[in-house]
Amino acid sequence: MEITKIKCIHQDHRGSITDIVEQIDFNGATIIFSKKGSVRGNHFHKKTIQQIYVLSGKMKCLAQKPKEPVIQAIVEQGDLISHELLESHSFEALSDTLFLVLSSGLRTGKDYDKDTYRLEAPLSELA
Numbered sequence: 001m002e003i004t005k006i007k008c009i010h011q012d013h014r015g016s017i018t019d020i021v022e023q024i025d026f027n028g029a030t031i032i033f034s035k036k037g038s039v040r041g042n043h044f045h046k047k048t049i050q051q052i053y054v055l056s057g058k059m060k061c062l063a064q065k066p067k068e069p070v071i072q073a074i075v076e077q078g079d080l081i082s083h084e085l086l087e088s089h090s091f092e093a094l095s096d097t098l099f100l101v102l103s104s105g106l107r108t109g110k111d112y113d114k115d116t117y118r119l120e121a122p123l124s125e126l127a
Helices: none
Strands: 001-007 010-012 015-017 026-032 041-045 049-056 058-064 071-076 079-082 088-093 099-106
Touching: 010 049, 058 099, 071 079
Parallel strands: none
Antiparallel strands: 001 079, 010 015, 026 099, 041 088, 049 079, 049 099, 058 071, 058 088
């Protein structure tokens, strides 16, 4: 898991411009709202890479690469989370949270579950 603090690149009297990602190809964009206390994820992908941008709120992220320990981080508005292929991940909303998911691979629309491999035990039990 890689977390990047995204910063504004230009600001003037009209407002601001912020580039979230650069130089990536993606084929799906999804907005997810999670109520405080809810948990999402506890799965991994073999063919899909996701970039998750927190629009508002705060989440605890857990991630685990194969044969490595679980790592965790707290993310909030303006953070970008990136996961590698085969990296298990889960998100617990610490407050009501809205985030944008940019997917490269089979992870949107009718293909939503074609590249989702659910974990036998939640990552929180392994942390």
